[in-house]
Amino acid sequence: MKSKISITNLSKSYGDVQALKGINLDIEHGELFGLIGPDGAGKTSLFRLLATLLLPDSGSATLCGFDMVKEYKHIRNLLGYMPGKFSLYQDLSVLENFNFFATVFNTKIEDNMDMIRDIWLQIEPFKHRLAGKLSGGMKQKLALCCALIHQPKILLLDEPTTGVDVVSRNEFWQMLKSLKAKGITIIVATPYMDEANLCERVALMQNGEILSLDTPAGIISGFKKDLYAIQGQDIYQLLLDLRAYPYANSVFPFGQSVHYTDTREDVSLSELKDYLISKGQNKIEIKRITAGIEDCFMALSQQNNVQA
Numbered sequence: 643m644k645s646k647i648s649i650t651n652l653s654k655s656y657g658d659v660q661a662l663k664g665i666n667l668d669i670e671h672g673e674l675f676g677l678i679g680p681d682g683a684g685k686t687s688l689f690r691l692l693a694t695l696l697l698p699d700s701g702s703a704t705l706c707g708f709d710m711v712k713e714y715k716h717i718r719n720l721l722g723y724m725p726g727k728f729s730l731y732q733d734l735s736v737l738e739n740f741n742f743f744a745t746v747f748n749t750k751i752e753d754n755m756d757m758i759r760d761i762w763l764q765i766e767p768f769k770h771r772l773a774g775k776l777s778g779g780m781k782q783k784l785a786l787c788c789a790l791i792h793q794p795k796i797l798l799l800d801e802p803t804t805g806v807d808v809v810s811r812n813e814f815w816q817m818l819k820s821l822k823a824k825g826i827t828i829i830v831a832t833p834y835m836d837e838a839n840l841c842e843r844v845a846l847m848q849n850g851e852i853l854s855l856d857t858p859a860g861i862i863s864g865f866k867k868d869l870y871a872i873q874g875q876d877i878y879q880l881l882l883d884l885r886a887y888p889y890a891n892s893v894f895p896f897g898q899s900v901h902y903t904d905t906r907e908d909v910s911l912s913e914l915k916d917y918l919i920s921k922g923q924n925k926i927e928i929k930r931i932t933a934g935i936e937d938c939f940m941a942l943s944q945q946n947n948v949q950a
């Protein structure tokens with residue numbers, strides 16, 4: 643069975659809030675796909691629709707060829723869904739949670755070990771611990787095991803690495819790669835732009851719309867402006883001064899520097915530096931850099947806001 647997902651013109655509102663505005667998206671069998679966007683972009687709403695927990699206002703979607711509304715029962719058996727908030731029973735042990743999910747899906751842990759062995763081995767030493775007493779990374783591993791217990795063809799993971807330390811985040815992505823190798827179609831929603839590079843394709847989302855849909859490299863190649871990282875002693879004042887510069891096209895804070903693009907084709911860096919010195923800035927450093935996914939997102943978002 644091909645676990646393709648096809649989404650056509652899908653919309654969802656909550657009262658006056660338009661959470662999804664006509665989403666069109668095809669995700670291929672066995673793809674590791676990223677939904678990347680800030681809080682409120684609409685990622686959870688899209689997942690809840692695909693997981694058949696919400697009804698759309700308009701539009702449609704098929705998962706493994708089954709209609710999301712009319713054939714929701716088939717979809718529930720084919721789908722593993724890991725919600726954003728820890729969804730397991732905090733007062734049950736690891737093993738009790740696991741057994742509970744196996745029972746719900748009318749299966750047994752031992753019958754599904756092939757699929758989950760690598761992950762289970764990492765949490766097995768804690769099998770008698772209450773789920774509520776696990777670390778963030780361990781909770782995510784348990785939630786992933788529970789989402790996999792019925793051997794789903796499609797896995798929806800809503801912000802699985804939010805609040806998880808860097809080491810556990812890396813381990814988690816390694817696990818996703820091995821699940822993908824088993825032929826599972828995986829969609830990961832994340833607000834972390836750097837995780838886009840770990841996906842085969844991504845959709846950058848904002849305000850219920852897809853701003854861009856491509857491979858991470860394809861998205862980055864769409865960034866056509868020269869990009870500069872500018873550092874100075876007072877980063878906040880630097881940001882304000884750059885925003886006031888008449889040739890500024892985009893100015894965003896980025897860690898310890900400001901990412902800057904200019905409206906001119908040929909940027910005069912010496913003129914820009916002189917301007918900043920005239921504003922009282924010192925220790926200015928300007929470096930030409932390559933855009934990352936976050937720069938692309940900011941540029942697309944700015945473009946989208948101008949068009950709106």
Ligand SMILES: Nc1ncnc2c1ncn2[C@@H]1O[C@H](COP(=O)(O)OP(=O)(O)OP(=O)(O)O)[C@@H](O)[C@H]1O
Pocket residue numbers: 656659660661679680681682683684685686687688
């Ligand atoms: N039950 C609800 N009632 C009213 N508004 C809602 C409801 N659920 C979501 N929204 C609104 O819909 C929009 C999209 O929210 P959604 O949760 O789908 O986005 P998200 O990208 O998953 O962000 P988050 O990480 O904050 O959940 C937001 O403006 C949100 O406030």
